[in-house]
Amino acid sequence: MKKDSRVNHPPQAPLPPGNRPVVAPVYQSVKFECDDIDATLRVVRGEAPGYFYSRNANPTLRQLEQLLAELQGREDCMVCASGVNAVAQTLVSLSKAGDHILCFLETYSPTRQIIRKLLARFGVTHTLLSIEDLPGIERVLAQTPTRLVHFESPTNPVTKIADIAAITALARRHGALTVMDNTFAGFHQHGEFPVDVFVHSLTKFASGAGDVMGGAVIADRELLATMRPDWNLFGATLDPHAAFSLLQGMRTYFVRYRAQSASALAVASFLEAQPAVERVRYPGLPSHPQAALARAQLRDAGAVVSFDLRGGAEAGRRFAEALELFSLTASLGSTESLVLPPQMMQPRDFTAAQLAACGIGAGTVRLSVGLEDIDDLRADLGQALAAIDRA
Numbered sequence: 001m002k003k004d005s006r007v008n009h010p011p012q013a014p015l016p017p018g019n020r021p022v023v024a025p026v027y028q029s030v031k032f033e034c035d036d037i038d039a040t041l042r043v044v045r046g047e048a049p050g051y052f053y054s055r056n057a058n059p060t061l062r063q064l065e066q067l068l069a070e071l072q073g074r075e076d077c078m079v080c081a082s083g084v085n086a087v088a089q090t091l092v093s094l095s096k097a098g099d100h101i102l103c104f105l106e107t108y109s110p111t112r113q114i115i116r117k118l119l120a121r122f123g124v125t126h127t128l129l130s131i132e133d134l135p136g137i138e139r140v141l142a143q144t145p146t147r148l149v150h151f152e153s154p155t156n157p158v159t160k161i162a163d164i165a166a167i168t169a170l171a172r173r174h175g176a177l178t179v180m181d182n183t184f185a186g187f188h189q190h191g192e193f194p195v196d197v198f199v200h201s202l203t204k205f206a207s208g209a210g211d212v213m214g215g216a217v218i219a220d221r222e223l224l225a226t227m228r229p230d231w232n233l234f235g236a237t238l239d240p241h242a243a244f245s246l247l248q249g250m251r252t253y254f255v256r257y258r259a260q261s262a263s264a265l266a267v268a269s270f271l272e273a274q275p276a277v278e279r280v281r282y283p284g285l286p287s288h289p290q291a292a293l294a295r296a297q298l299r300d301a302g303a304v305v306s307f308d309l310r311g312g313a314e315a316g317r318r319f320a321e322a323l324e325l326f327s328l329t330a331s332l333g334s335t336e337s338l339v340l341p342p343q344m345m346q347p348r349d350f351t352a353a354q355l356a357a358c359g360i361g362a363g364t365v366r367l368s369v370g371l372e373d374i375d376d377l378r379a380d381l382g383q384a385l386a387a388i389d390r391a
């Protein structure tokens with residue numbers, strides 16, 4: 001072999017039997033080959049285990065998928081390029097023209113756009129209720145044949161708690177599938193409820209470092225298999241290197257999630273005692289309007305705390321801009337603390353009544369609490385609250 005050829009066919013260094021790496025390698029390869037055509041076709045047709053093309057399957061992605069499925073308590077998982085991608089592909093692959101989706105005012109804004117704009121173009125209808133309106137959910141499911149119920153808990157940003165047992169029971173009774181975006185609660189919670197499909201943004205708690213984007217859909221094998229062919233056509237594959245970073249992030253997932261939940265509770269309690277703060281919403285606080293339901297459903301209450309400033313939008317602006325340890329940006333669940341002011345959270349597609357029901361007020365601020373020292377966080381929040389009155 002000439003050297004020009006050799007660089008394209010470098011020597012392989014396979015591990016001997018019985019020897020393996022402790023950290024699995026990144027399979028940064030688009031293509032996989034077998035020894036002959038028949039063996040290749042068996043892999044391509046799914047008749048034999050193996051890999052062929054990374055748009056459809058890759059061993060590094062598969063490792064992440066198996067881990068997440070096991071944590072969430074379902075048989076299978078498919079990871080993809082982002083959380084929004086996981087939501088979009090799930091809703092598209094489970095619906096067709098003429099289907100009806102029940103969804104909620106408190107839903108993550110891009111998910112609302114997928115249902116209200118994108119799917120509407122293809123003849124999928126929807127009803128938008130408040131997640132607190134259980135009689136409404138019962139009425140809609142009884143009156144309108146419904147394919148999917150899509151919901152979240154705790155909701156963004158005001159941490160309302162969906163009654164998962166009630167919603168899944170009503171959906172089952174009326175023949176609807178439930179899709180739950182479980183990004184806020186994480187992979188270790190809510191698995192005991194009969195939710196049909198869990199979707200997650202891996203960009204948040206899975207990574208922790210906030211350096212990669214990803215999404216996951218987790219369900220039992222048969223249901224996921226019905227969605228897979230569509231997904232292969234959308235082609236929004238996760239890069240193996242991103243999957244590797246996410247696997248590294250998952251090693252500290254439980255330590256981070258619990259430490260951030262403990263700090264978030266400390267931050268929420270601190271804020272509750274401040275005169276500039278009208279009310280605080282955190283699922284771990286005894287004062288949460290659904291504290292009993294939150295306690296029954298959540299072992300760890302999460303990193304997101306939201307609260308209302310008495311001074312409204314202007315106070316929110318001064319407070320958020322005065323913070324030093326909290327980055328003024330989107331996302332949540334990362335190891336650094338984040339803040340979103342009211343100006344960056346007000347939904348623009350709501351009527352006045354819908355706006356009132358969704359719980360985002362003129363002075364609503366959302367925090368995602370990270371892993372900084374809790375005394376530093378309290379001091380920063382204290383000086384930013386003081387800055388509201390200094391202007």
Ligand SMILES: *Cc1c(COP(=O)(O)O)cnc(C)c1O
Nearest residue numbers: 082083084108181183201203214
């Ligand atoms: C962030 C988020 C998403 C979208 O995830 P990306 O990875 O940013 O695309 C979906 N749902 C919820 C609840 C989120 O917080």
